[in-house]
Amino acid sequence: GAVVSQHPSWVICKSGTSVKIECRSLDFQATTMFWYRQFPKQSLMLMATSNEGSKATYEQGVEKDKFLINHASLTLSTLTVTSAHPEDSSFYICSARRTSGSSRTDTQYFGPGTRLTVL
Amino acid sequence: KQEVTQIPAALSVPEGENLVLNCSFTDSAIYNLQWFRQDPGKGLTSLLLIQSSQREQTSGRLNASLDKSSGRSTLYIAASQPGDSATYLCAVDSNYQLIWGAGTKLIIKP
Numbered sequence: 056g057a058v059v060s061q062h063p064s065w066v067i068c069k070s071g072t073s074v075k076i077e078c079r080s081l082d083f084q085a086t087t088m089f090w091y092r093q094f095p096k097q098s099l100m101l102m103a104t105s106n107e108g109s110k111a112t113y114e115q116g117v118e119k120d121k122f123l124i125n126h127a128s129l130t131l132s133t134l135t136v137t138s139a140h141p142e143d144s145s146f147y148i149c150s151a152r153r154t155s156g157s158s159r160t161d162t163q164y165f166g167p168g169t170r171l172t173v174l
Numbered sequence: 175k176q177e178v179t180q181i182p183a184a185l186s187v188p189e190g191e192n193l194v195l196n197c198s199f200t201d202s203a204i205y206n207l208q209w210f211r212q213d214p215g216k217g218l219t220s221l222l223l224i225q226s227s228q229r230e231q232t233s234g235r236l237n238a239s240l241d242k243s244s245g246r247s248t249l250y251i252a253a254s255q256p257g258d259s260a261t262y263l264c265a266v267d268s269n270y271q272l273i274w275g276a277g278t279k280l281i282i283k284p
Binding site for chain 2: 098148163165166
């Protein structure tokens with residue numbers, strides 16, 4: 056089956072620093088990748104949709120200048136949390152859409168997630 | 175606006191019991207519904223995907239049903255095992271987005 060990896064799996068950083076999270080589709084090309092965040096005991100919330108070669112589309116309430124997304128290739132998308140603060144501590148999960156001709160039957164494959172803790 | 179609700183929020187049952195997890199959604203115009211499993215601190219594992227034209231899907235001890243008209247889906251787990259302990263999430267593919275429920279935390283007691 057299709058595999059999506061994330062790196063790092065967990066990171067602890069000081070307030071004010073920037074953190075980059077990578078999402079890779081290992082055995083397929085993904086023109087679209089998604090970034091989600093999950094607070095404890097809450098639903099996954101879509102942050103942004105990342106399309107290869109174009110700017111990401113951010114959901115309402117998500118600061119695009121704070122959460123920088125780059126989708127430079129068909130197998131890699133990165134999320135950079137800039138000037139991180141304790142309230143940014145969360146579980147970040149990416150997914151990659153595997154196209155199959157009909158976009159309505161595409162399947163999203165999820166990465167293992169990255170746990171960010173900002174001190 | 176599509177909203178997804180999962181009830182109960184937590185469930186604890188003895189090993190061996192059959193159980194049902196519920197997922198409801200407010201807008202019946204969906205393309206598919208998925209059930210996922212999430213282990214503590216880890217990512218998601220897709221369990222079952224039901225297309226909008228389907229009524230149910232089965233995988234091993236798992237059976238998921240979909241009733242679009244009533245906005246409901248159930249995940250049936252037969253002969254539960256301690257290894258089934260996890261948080262189960264349902265997600266609705268609606269308007270090109272996945273809308274998530276908050277999950278049901280399942281604990282299977284040995």
